[in-house]
Amino acid sequence: MKKEKPYILITNDDSIYSKGIKALVETASEFGDVIVVAPDKPHSGKSNAITLDHPLRVNKSNIFGDSIEAYTCSGTPVDCVKLALNKIVTSKPDLCLSGINHGSNAALNVLYSGTMGAATEAALDGVNSIGFSSLDFDHKADMRVCQVFTRKIIKECLEKGFPDCKLLNVNIPFLPEAEIKGMRICRQANATWKEDFEERTDPFMRKYYWLTGEFVNYDVAGDNDAHFLEEGYVTIVPIQTDMTAYKDLNNLKDNWFSNKLKE
Amino acid sequence: MKKEKPYILITNDDSIYSKGIKALVETASEFGDVIVVAPDKPHSGKSNAITLDHPLRVNKSNIFGDSIEAYTCSGTPVDCVKLALNKIVTSKPDLCLSGINHGSNAALNVLYSGTMGAATEAALDGVNSIGFSSLDFDHKADMRVCQVFTRKIIKECLEKGFPDCKLLNVNIPFLPEAEIKGMRICRQANATWKEDFEERTDPFMRKYYWLTGEFVNYDVAGDNDAHFLEEGYVTIVPIQTDMTAYKDLNNLKDNWFSNKLKE
Numbered sequence: 358m359k360k361e362k363p364y365i366l367i368t369n370d371d372s373i374y375s376k377g378i379k380a381l382v383e384t385a386s387e388f389g390d391v392i393v394v395a396p397d398k399p400h401s402g403k404s405n406a407i408t409l410d411h412p413l414r415v416n417k418s419n420i421f422g423d424s425i426e427a428y429t430c431s432g433t434p435v436d437c438v439k440l441a442l443n444k445i446v447t448s449k450p451d452l453c454l455s456g457i458n459h460g461s462n463a464a465l466n467v468l469y470s471g472t473m474g475a476a477t478e479a480a481l482d483g484v485n486s487i488g489f490s491s492l493d494f495d496h497k498a499d500m501r502v503c504q505v506f507t508r509k510i511i512k513e514c515l516e517k518g519f520p521d522c523k524l525l526n527v528n529i530p531f532l533p534e535a536e537i538k539g540m541r542i543c544r545q546a547n548a549t550w551k552e553d554f555e556e557r558t559d560p561f562m563r564k565y566y567w568l569t570g571e572f573v574n575y576d577v578a579g580d581n582d583a584h585f586l587e588e589g590y591v592t593i594v595p596i597q598t599d600m601t602a603y604k605d606l607n608n609l610k611d612n613w614f615s616n617k618l619k620e
Numbered sequence: 621m622k623k624e625k626p627y628i629l630i631t632n633d634d635s636i637y638s639k640g641i642k643a644l645v646e647t648a649s650e651f652g653d654v655i656v657v658a659p660d661k662p663h664s665g666k667s668n669a670i671t672l673d674h675p676l677r678v679n680k681s682n683i684f685g686d687s688i689e690a691y692t693c694s695g696t697p698v699d700c701v702k703l704a705l706n707k708i709v710t711s712k713p714d715l716c717l718s719g720i721n722h723g724s725n726a727a728l729n730v731l732y733s734g735t736m737g738a739a740t741e742a743a744l745d746g747v748n749s750i751g752f753s754s755l756d757f758d759h760k761a762d763m764r765v766c767q768v769f770t771r772k773i774i775k776e777c778l779e780k781g782f783p784d785c786k787l788l789n790v791n792i793p794f795l796p797e798a799e800i801k802g803m804r805i806c807r808q809a810n811a812t813w814k815e816d817f818e819e820r821t822d823p824f825m826r827k828y829y830w831l832t833g834e835f836v837n838y839d840v841a842g843d844n845d846a847h848f849l850e851e852g853y854v855t856i857v858p859i860q861t862d863m864t865a866y867k868d869l870n871n872l873k874d875n876w877f878s879n880k881l882k883e
Contacts, residue, residue, distance in 0.1 A: 404667035405731045412820070412828040435732075439815050440829060465744065467863050468668045469698075481728065481812060513876055520868035542872045544864040549744060552702050557675070565675040566703060595865035595872055600730050601807040602860035605783035609805045609858055613776055 363389035363451035363515060366441055366479065370400045370434040370458065370471025371496070373420055373427065377457035380500035381489065382421050384507045385454055388515060392450070393418075393427035394441035400433050401460070403471035405478070407439070408432040415440060434475035442482050452514065453479030456489035457503050459496055463528040463582040463592060464548035464574070473526055473596070480524035481598060485514065487524075492586060493531040502534045506591045509540070524596040530586050541590040546581035548574035626652035626714035626778060629704055629742065633663045633697040633721065633734025634759070636683055636690065640720035643763035644752065645684050647770045648717055651778060655713070656681075656690035657704035663696050664723070666734035668741070670702070671695040678703060697738035705745050715777065716742030719752035720766050722759055726791040726845040726855060727811035727837070736789055736859070743787035744861060748777065750787075755849060756794040765797045769854045772803070787859040793849050804853040809844035811837035 365385045369378045373395035385391050397416070400406075414431040421427050428445060430437045438453065458472040467473050476488035487510065491503045506529050514525075526545075530537060552570040559565055574583045582592035628648045632641040636658035648654050660679070663669075677694040684690050691708060693700045701716065721735040730736050739751035750773065754766045769792050777788075789808075793800060815833040822828055837846045845855035 399673065402670040402672045404669045404737065406667045406669040407665040407732055407831065409665045409831065410662065412830050413817075414826070414828055436831070439831065440817060443815055443817050444819075444829065465861065468740070468861060469670055474667065477731070509877075517876055520865065520872050522865035522868045524865070526863075540877065542869065542876060544866070544869060545862055547862070552706055554676075554703060554706050556707075563677070565677055566707065567675050568670065568672065568699070568702065593872070593876075594863075595868040596863045597865035597867075598728065598731060598863075599808055599810070600789075600857075600859045600861075600863075602783065602785035602787070602858035603807070604860075605785045605858040606805065606807060609783050609856070613780055613805065613856075614772075614803065 364448060365389045365391050366446060366450040366453040367391055367393045368395045368434060368437045368455050368475045370396065370403060370475065372396050372399045373418060373429050375459065375496065376498060376500055377459055377491065380504050381454055381457050381507065382425060384504045385511065388511055389451065391425055392446060393421060393425060394430055394437045394445055396434060396437055397429035397431055400471045402469050403433045403474060404469050405435050405474040406433045408436050413440060434471040435478045438475050438478040450484050453484045453486040454489065457500055457507065458490035459498055460490065460494035461492045461528055462488060462490040462526060463586055464546040467526055467545060467596065476524060477598060485519040485523050487514065487527055489527045491529050491531065503529045505534055506540065510593065520595050522595045522597050526594040526596050528582060528586055528592045530589055530591065532589055536589055537591060538589045540593060541585040542593045543580050543582055543585055545594050546574055546583035547576040548572065548583040627711060628652045628654050629709060629713040629716040630654055630656045631658045631697060631700045631718050631738045633659065633666060633738065635659045635662050636681060636692050638722065638759065639761060639763055640722055640754065643767050644717055644720050644770065645688060647767045648774065650771065651774055652714065654688055655709060656684060656688060657693055657700045657708055659697060659700055660692035660694055663734045665732050666696045666737060667732050668698050668737040669696045671699050676703060697734040698741045701738050701741040713747050716747045716749040717752065720763055720770065721753035722761055723753065723757035724755045724791055725751060725753040725789060726849055727809040730789055730808060730859065739787060740861060748782040748786050750777065750790055752790045754792050754794065766792045768797055769803065773856065783858050785858045785860050789857040789859050791845060791849055791855045793852055793854065795852055799852055800854060801852045803856060804848040805856045806843050806845055806848055808857050809837055809846035810839040811835065811846040
């Protein structure tokens with residue numbers, strides 16, 4: 358029998374102290390019973406990283422008041438979700454929400470994103486999951502516009518049900534609400550970072566490097582997230598975890614090792 | 621004009637001090653000019669993580685002798701590749717080899733793997749790239765059997781050329797050479813870890829958790845890497861970086877937001 362109120366796990370990668378997770382907790386609370394398990398420090402760019410070389414700590418937090426059950430975890434975003442689902446939740450959540458991230462996770466950013474790493478982990482454990490990201494990377498970002506679209510999307514998921522992949526990557530442009538043109542369900546852009554490293558010298562005359570770079574969209578077909586974000590749309594990309602390049606599979610089987618691999 | 625000898629970038633996630641990278645450097649040196657940029661400490665399970673919150677250090681290393689140019693990097697496996705390609709190599713490498721990892725990166729392990737994170741990064745930068753992993757996770761593992769198959773696969777790549785995806789995930793069973801039945805080009809298994817956390821109490825009576833778990837193969841169709849490894853084959857999976865769940869894309873477009881998203 359369906360419970361009356363959905364049970365919603367919330368996490369992120371910017372830490373439990375970020376404005377983005379506060380906004381997400383507020384909005385999700387309109388729909389169900391919220392439980393928060395989030396990192397105790399920022400983990401941007403941590404991807405699907407897990408902690409293997411040291412143990413994890415979990416502490417109860419009252420940062421969202423007495424009515425919201427919340428915990429900090431000393432590990433990565435993925436560790437938070439693994440611990441939440443194995444040791445903390447009282448039943449399997451109906452939904453996992455990760456974010457709202459301060460910064461884009463569109464295009465190839467999905468691969469590096471701790472926000473999406475956490476959401477992916479929940480989906481792998483069979484929990485319908487959404488990562489939300491704002492293109493405003495300022496840690497003081499006003500999340501009210503993001504909340505409008507986060508609300509619409511959570512509502513739609515709960516009413517219409519989830520796709521088979523159980524995982525969505527949502528990105529929200531940094532624009533006033535009136536300038537956002539709508540929402541687009543689309544594919545991941547073939548856009549990435551053209552990296553550079555800034556070279557500096559420390560006070561002891563030793564060199565060190567900071568990762569920098571610029572975002573470049575190589576994708577000429579328009580139906581992708583980077584393109585739609587630029588046009589002023591909120592983007593929704595369904596995400597899979599099978600990394601097999603099926604297009605190359607038969608070609609390789611036909612050509613490599615003189616077909617000796619064929620059965 | 622094609623250079624006579626291929627220029628090969630080597631990295632890993634177990635650090636420059638591991639037996640696996642030593643074996644890979646030895647084998648790759650039979651084929652071309654090798655340059656090594658590898659982490660200065662272990663980074664197992666670091667996935668595609670990048671370092672954003674502190675600067676990176678690079679140091680020259682003579683661990684492989686005077687004839688092999690080698691560097692340690694203070695960052696993640698992906699940082700190593702980004703730094704190598706942006707600041708260290710003298711020209712674009714013909715090949716990037718990551719590993720040989722001490723432990724399986726088959727099935728869903730590909731998502732968490734630092735070995736595959738590094739290989740993925742090179743592929744994203746247009747370099748044909750292979751991650752090699754041994755199912756023997758012992759850090760003292762004998763890598764000689766792995767070298768036999770690593771050699772066969774590097775040779776095939778250089779002779780036959782790479783698939784479009786530019787990225788291969790190779791796993792080698794922990795068996796004597798005579799018991800390995802051959803190689804199989806196949807897809808990623810729908811197999812994963814059923815996690816658990818071991819709960820312990822520290823000397824100050826505070827709880828902490830260690831991630832543990834067991835590997836479970838849910839994949840009933842036999843043409844996948846977890847299955848073939850169990851049967852005694854070396855597996856080769858071509859890997860893509862477009863995470864879009866295309867199967868769900870049209871279904872979502874048709875059903876969500878009352879088609880209001882349609883153009």
